[in-house]
Amino acid sequence: MKTTEKSGSPVRGVTCRRPAGRKLAEWFSLGASALLILVLAGFLAHEAFKANAPQVPVEVGIKWNEVREVGGRFILPVEIVNRGEQTLRDLNVQLQYQPSGAAEPETREVVIDYLGERSETTLYFYFDQPPDTLQVESRPVSYRLD
Amino acid sequence: MNEGNPAEADPHGWRREGRDLLQAVAGGAIVGMPLLYTMEMWQHGMTMSEWHLLGLLGAILALNFVFCLLSGFREENSLLVAAMESVTAVGIAIVFSTAILCLIGEIEFTIGAAEIIGKILLEAAPVSVGVSFAQAQMQGRSRTGDDEEKKRDRPESRDAQRPATAEGDGDPVTKRTDQEWATEETNSPGDRQLKADLREFAAAMAGSTVFALNVAPTEEITLIAARLSPMQLLLMLGFSALLCYIILFAAEFREHRVHEESIFQHPVAETVLTCAVSLTVSAVLLMLLGDRSILTHPALTVAAVVTLGLPATVGGAAGRLIA
Numbered sequence: 001m002k003t004t005e006k007s008g009s010p011v012r013g014v015t016c017r018r019p020a021g022r023k024l025a026e027w028f029s030l031g032a033s034a035l036l037i038l039v040l041a042g043f044l045a046h047e048a049f050k051a052n053a054p055q056v057p058v059e060v061g062i063k064w065n066e067v068r069e070v071g072g073r074f075i076l077p078v079e080i081v082n083r084g085e086q087t088l089r090d091l092n093v094q095l096q097y098q099p100s101g102a103a104e105p106e107t108r109e110v111v112i113d114y115l116g117e118r119s120e121t122t123l124y125f126y127f128d129q130p131p132d133t134l135q136v137e138s139r140p141v142s143y144r145l146d
Numbered sequence: 147m148n149e150g151n152p153a154e155a156d157p158h159g160w161r162r163e164g165r166d167l168l169q170a171v172a173g174g175a176i177v178g179m180p181l182l183y184t185m186e187m188w189q190h191g192m193t194m195s196e197w198h199l200l201g202l203l204g205a206i207l208a209l210n211f212v213f214c215l216l217s218g219f220r221e222e223n224s225l226l227v228a229a230m231e232s233v234t235a236v237g238i239a240i241v242f243s244t245a246i247l248c249l250i251g252e253i254e255f256t257i258g259a260a261e262i263i264g265k266i267l268l269e270a271a272p273v274s275v276g277v278s279f280a281q282a283q284m285q286g287r288s289r290t291g292d293d294e295e296k297k298r299d300r301p302e303s304r305d306a307q308r309p310a311t312a313e314g315d316g317d318p319v320t321k322r323t324d325q326e327w328a329t330e331e332t333n334s335p336g337d338r339q340l341k342a343d344l345r346e347f348a349a350a351m352a353g354s355t356v357f358a359l360n361v362a363p364t365e366e367i368t369l370i371a372a373r374l375s376p377m378q379l380l381l382m383l384g385f386s387a388l389l390c391y392i393i394l395f396a397a398e399f400r401e402h403r404v405h406e407e408s409i410f411q412h413p414v415a416e417t418v419l420t421c422a423v424s425l426t427v428s429a430v431l432l433m434l435l436g437d438r439s440i441l442t443h444p445a446l447t448v449a450a451v452v453t454l455g456l457p458a459t460v461g462g463a464a465g466r467l468i469a
Contacts, residue, residue: 025159025160029234030234034233034237037240043259043260044200087258114189
């Protein structure tokens with residue numbers, strides 16, 4: 001139980017109350033906190049009034065200049081960029097390539113759980129042959145919005 | 147520094163405010179740490195709409211406002227005062243949540259601002275409750291259980307340290323029955339110190355186990371450990387030790403009784419020992435309950451121990467507070 005004596009002086013070992021008046025340091029903490037909250041609320045309100053279409057542009061690009069051979073296999077980085085204003089869920093990215101000697105092209109699909117607005121991420125694909133000889137193409141296939 | 151009058155020694159209240167902020171950080175860490183390590187919290191923060199986040203911010207402020215209004219830790223407790231305290235509590239929670247999310251690599255510059263704010267606000271909700279609780283329950287106390295203004299009048303002799311036994315006059319942390327005091331006084335200082343050290347060791351172990359047990363079997367530990375660089379892990383280790391020191395000593399939550407002076411009673415030594423206990427508990431829990439993949443490589447195992455070490459250290463320090 002929090003108590004104060006009649007005189008207002010705190011009792012030993014129990015929580016005492018702060019004096020009624022605020023000191024400069026307390027005003028500083030309050031001011032900084034209020035400013036932070038106002039900036040966040042202002043930003044959110046600004047974003048909330050912007051119309052967000054459900055059609056979100058996603059760019060998928062192969063980083064050819066960053067292909068590396070490691071342990072006899074080739075690693076191909078593919079960059080996925082969300083240019084939209086919404087977080088995407090279950091973004092499906094497809095990579096298609098034509099192996100030498102194969103009649104049909106092969107396809108690999110990766111699902112990215114979350115890709116935030118204006119965010120980017122990189123996927124790395126393994127190949128047994130140099131990827132620049134395989135006619136590699138990549139594209140986004142589908143996504144989900146909450 | 148003026149020893150006689152604390153108001154003159156700290157005219158603008160920076161010292162007291164600094165201590166109160168450290169208490170708030172400690173309270174926020176104790177309450178919010180497990181949720182700061184929860185993947186679903188990060189993901190919900192990412193996908194919530196701006197209106198939803200604005201509503202959440204309003205709800206956090208309202209919750210803290212009610213808490214501050216009811217806890218009444220100012221002599222003049224009006225609606226305005228409660229509103230101001232809730233703003234400060236939420237501000238501290240936002241800063242602390244941001245720091246932890248940066249530390250665990252959940253906030254990066256490549257992601258959008260709304261997404262970052264979503265994660266921070268969602269995590270700030272539980273942290274702010276801890277901040278408000280610490281502010282309401284701990285402000286005005288010193289480590290000796292006295293108010294600062296009374297501190298100057300406290301005699302230094304051991305007899306004088308013995309708390310008054312009148313009902314309602316004892317700090318729950320330092321209160322002893324006469325029999326306990328009599329038993330304590332018949333033991334040598336070395337025995338008393340050993341007993342106290344063992345009690346605090348057990349408390350640190352129990353606290354670490356309770357906090358780390360909630361997190362050790364989850365995927366988050368592997369995820370965080372795998373993405374952090376050695377430098378980030380080193381930073382996390384340092385931050386764990388700093389948080390431990392804040393909770394144990396800097397925030398002045400409780401009295402630290404020293405029966406026999408030695409290097410092991412120095413705050414730095416005690417902080418290091420508590421961190422070591424917490425890291426050991428983390429390692430054991432990860433071996434028993436953790437993801438098997440983290441045991442495949444020593445570097446990943448160490449990274450996972452350090453990652454789990456942060457909540458474990460907070461738990462260890464919190465455990466020692468109630469020992």
